[in-house]
Amino acid sequence: MYWGGNPAECHPRHFTKYTLMQKSKFLPRGRKDRTMILVDIRETKSGGAADIFLQIRPGKDFEVLTILRAILKGQHVNESAIAETGLTLEQLTDFIDRAKKAKFGCMFFGMGLSMTRGKHMNSAALLTLAAELNAFTKFVAMPMRGHGNVTGADVIMRWQTGFPFGITFNRGYPRYNPGEFSTVDVLVRGDTDAALILGADPGATMPQPAIDHLARIPTIVLDPKVTHTSRLARVHITTSVAGISAPGTAYRMDEIPLPLKPALKSPYPTDQEVVRRINEAVARKSHWIPDGGPMTILQR
Amino acid sequence: MIRITGGKIFDPANGINGQVRDLCIDGGKFVSSVIGGRTIDATGMIVFPGGVDVHTHVAGGSINFARAMTPEDHRRTTAFIRTQSRRSGLGGMAPTTFATGYLYAGMGWTTVNEAAVPVLSARHTHEELHDIPILDKSSCVLMANNEILLDLFEAGDFERAKDVVAWYICAAKSYGVKAVNPGGVAAWKWGKDAKQLTDPIEGYNRITPGTIIGGLAQIIDELGLPHPMHLHCNNLGAPGNVWTTLETMKLLEGRRAHIAHLQYHAYGGDDWDTMRSASAEVAEYFNTHTNMTTDAGAVLFGDTVTITADGPWQHLLYKLTGRKWGNLDVENETGCGIVPYTYRPSNLVNSIQWAVGLELLLLINDPWRIFLSTDHPNGACFWRYPEIIQLLMSFDFRKECMTKLSPIARERITLPDIDREYTLYEIATITSAGPARALGLTQKGSLGIGADADIVIYEEEKDIAKMFSHPRYVLKGGEVVIEDGDIRATPEGREFIVKPAFNPDIESFLKPKFEDVYTMSFENYPVEIERLEHVEVRDCIDT
Structure with missing residues (x-):
């Protein structure tokens, strides 16, 4: 059925x-x-x-x-x-x-x-x-899930944070509230001062106030193609296409992971490579939560 | 290079019971002496080998499904705050991967065995295991309801079945074989279960749970896997299931086996109203049959989430509790069910379960053959192990806890009559040396020369639960990872795998089968070895 x-x-x-x-x-x-x-x-x-x-x-x-x-x-x-x-x-x-x-x-x-x-x-x-x-x-x-590897994003967010989406890290640990911390809500409220967009084209699908905010703030897009979002972004980094010219893993709708085996070579870096290098650069900056603070917090 | 001086050493693998010795570490292993380096003064402290968990569910499709189903628990639990050296995460009933590593190591456990991996989603499990820091890991693949294997048993083709099992272990990059409710999970595809060891399984004419258990145990022994068959018996959780358990144990005579979470399989009575503890019968048989090891699967009162490959049992639990229920059927391989659960002392069945876990730990007299586990997260979460240690070490504390039980419950259990108290040496055996030996991990659970320098150092104190919850130091592979209640380092752990030999022709048998029965192509199915980091291939043994 x-x-x-x-x-x-x-x-x-x-x-x-x-x-x-x-x-x-x-x-x-x-x-x-x-x-x-x-x-x-x-x-x-x-x-x-x-x-x-x-x-x-x-x-x-x-x-x-x-x-x-x-x-x-x-x-x-x-x-x-x-x-x-x-x-x-x-x-x-x-x-x-x-x-x-x-x-x-x-x-x-x-x-x-x-x-x-x-x-x-x-x-x-x-x-x-x-x-x-x-x-x-x-x-x-x-x-019936849609949109490429959305299941994979869900699965990984769950094992790393406990939640599939709608997560904020603004207290240094994951909190979940769809409708408050979902991307579209954060953008419409104007609560974010930068955006990194990966494997998605919110400029084509999100409501206008969210798109307006993306255009206002420094938005970075990683995408093999020119998209609605890449046109309004400050930075568009062209990446290779997962499954065609980049390896990786996609989770099927039933959460079974399938290996992606590229058939072609690409002159462009993979998403993973770009994010790794951004992470390395961020790690050289001073951390916003200083070491020596509390290790854990009891919620409630 | 590290030298640990003045500590009281509890090292059952080498027969050292509380003597004061120095330990020297170099290159991640124990050595006879070191010159220079750091010295840790452990004078007056208690030194154990790092804990080894023989049976836990910390990574893969099932626990990740449980995480998705329990957001309400995540927001009431301990949160780990991100720092530059540490990832954020959440504790609770189904902790996130990074938190799992911090919580286990924070308690002094350094090696875990993920007990249930469907081969089809093994790739996912390995990705999660990689994200569990500090700990070394092994995993067992689910085999007793794999329809390709059952078809071979049905046809009586034992030799080919053996090659298929070996091929699957290699495909999954796994360490051992788990059998869950043999035949019952396959029958669950028809909405049925397998309750009698001698009745044919739904969808088959000849094979029974008994033939699967016997066949798999023989295959595993002949392949020489370092860890014997890891068996979750039929009829888990059902009143009167002691007979199934004893029949299963009789079937296994002459074979090696590890019986998982024995607590769930040691009940007498005919129904929920007449249920009673049958731990004495089970322990009596188990004590005289040294071919088996087991883990307790102990229960503690409180909230948890139950996850198991035993799909039909979880459907029953859903009907009993009316709580959330998740079900996953894993194609032709296995199944999985998730139901959040609260164990209450006011509940007769829960009270009996609580007592049975402790009774088994106390009545089975060889600590080398029964190990501490809660079947995390089924009986309780692993981070509550110190509470069980306290119950085992103090008869007075047990008596105090038993006052919470109803008079009817106290009549149905034998716990009030057992005054045994565990010694520190025995605790070190059931939490480290014993499970390491059962897993065949010779370099674990030992403080001897050449073993991995996984150490936990406790400051001696009267409150046993507090002492075991808060070690002063934890070292993993010779590196100080926990010190004075803080996480000092989060090295990546290793993964142990085995590569049993098989006839390469088995691939030409399996490939066309895959096209018939799987939705994944044969070429994409095996996990690529490159996906695993820090792999250590262990040798098969001569059984």
């Missing part, structure tokens, strides 16, 4: 390599042995691959998920509540019946679920549905 995502266009290898077409020991006929349900607010190219398409009203994801959980637990659901979702009781009951009968169910959810009305509450509702289905059969759920 895919919810609020369009893998046919956004993750074009997902059906063929992972979820639908592969033949396997227990699913020897490949696609014929699987059932695919797509849930979205409009029909996308992914609909062509689906056995069942459930078109829900925009902004009603949380309600649909909650009704599905109620049906799973055999609770009564008001007809008026169902009518608002754009689906019928038959469709919803059929969904649950099929899910319970499945030998192994997978749910994938995209930004159509996680970034629309309800946001993380929607993701939580879907994850809870998947968890509760395990009372009947095996079920798992996974977000």
Whole structure:
């Protein structure tokens, strides 16, 4: 089941390599042995691959998920509540019946679920549905991540700081608060007086006040290409392309690391080399937290 | 060059029990004498070999998943502040990598064994291990639910299975083999478990948990891995599981084995209401069968997060607690589950678990065969080891703690009747010399000439927990890393690996299999040796 995502266009290898077409020991006929349900607010190219398409009203994801959980637990659901979702009781009951009968169910959810009305509450509702289905059969759920190696950034920030994103080090140790310390919030508030941009193009995607602030402060961009952000940056360092002319590691959506093996040579340095040299130069400056201060602090 | 003078030496590997000796260090190792260099006056202090943790979860996909699931704990815990010589980090239930190194070393532990690594994500684990400073590390790969291996067992192709195991260890750049709930994690892909050692596993006709355990133990002995099979038995955590544990131990007669976190496998009774301690039965059998070692997997009351490859157990724990649950299925290799958990003295089951861990440590009479562990972070976090040492060394303190338990709980345990108190020599054995020997790391856990100069020096004091929490000095590889409660140096640690021999033809068998069952190409799968820094390849042994 895919919810609020369009893998046919956004993750074009997902059906063929992972979820639908592969033949396997227990699913020897490949696609014929699987059932695919797509849930979205409009029909996308992914609909062509689906056995069942459930078109829900925009902004009603949380309600649909909650009704599905109620049906799973055999609770009564008001007809008026169902009518608002754009689906019928038959469709919803059929969904649950099929899910319970499945030998192994997978749910994938995209930004159509996680970034629309309800946001993380929607993701939580879907994850809870998947968890509760395990009372009947095996079920798992996974977000459909985007943008290159965003998973790798998450994974490494977690082992080094405990948190995936939205982190500040302004007290000398990591603190986490999405909505306060997320890049976009820090920029919109004008809380930063310099920016180093790596593997991203916020000039193309962030709200205008954030972009305005990036243009105001010394912004340094490491990117193989000219981008919206590099145009407004004070410094653009051209780097080689990871996976094409630079080695490295990319974490797959399921957090499995894959080695990147470059096919070409590049006259440009890698991101890693540039950051290493910046770090070396910074290390020669005096440190803003003097040695001899407290080693640890008990939060709270 | 360093000379440590006047300390009372506790070095079980060399039979030294509290005698005053000088230690000389040069080139990171103990030597017979040095001229010049620093002298550390340890007069009146207690000198131990650096601690060795035989079973912990500090790096890789599972602990990193646990970090993601517990941000609320990170913000109430100790934070390490960045300086020019030290990285920042957070302690708590699932510490960050840098903090893990500081916390272990700060307590005097210098070597750890990461006990559960899926080969598929071994590359990730090594990257995290590299970011744990100071400590030397080894790791065990998860094998007992690998479907390629199970298929070979099903077909009775033992020789090829042996080559496959050796190939996987080399591919993962690992040190040993871990078996978690053999067959049960594979069955979890069907939403099932494997509870009987003699019943066929879901999805298979012939093989049972028993055949996997026997087969893997034989393979590991024949390959001559320095660390025996590291086994997490079936039926972890379940009331009455003592019978599974004893049956498993009987299966292993004539084989080497390390039984992990034995506390979770020593319960009597029929259900949660009738659960009782069965540590006496387990200890009695274990005491007379010297082919095995074990670690306690002790529990302390308080908050923690449980992480294990035992997927079906974690689903049960989620249903019992209603708390957050994370599940990872690692393709055809293994699984993983995460559930935050609070052990409470008011809870009957938790009380029994707390007692069983201590009972096993006290009833198993050979300190060379049972080691201190909490199965970090499952039973408690590793930085709470000093509390367990205090419980082991003081009967009075145990009695005081037992007053918190309910009368029903006190009837279900044998702890009140055990008055054994550990000596410092025995503590040095279960925290360092014993686990080092079980891991086959001959240069660890010893203060003898030629061994790695990993040392912890305590200032003797009455409060045992305080003494073991705050060593005066810790030396790693001859370098002073902790002094007077401060981190003085953060050298990078080494990684121990083994390279067991295999028939190279096994690659032509595995390659087409990969195209069928893996989502990663065969060429990308093995971890490149260049990714590991400071590698030390250990020899396989003649068993």
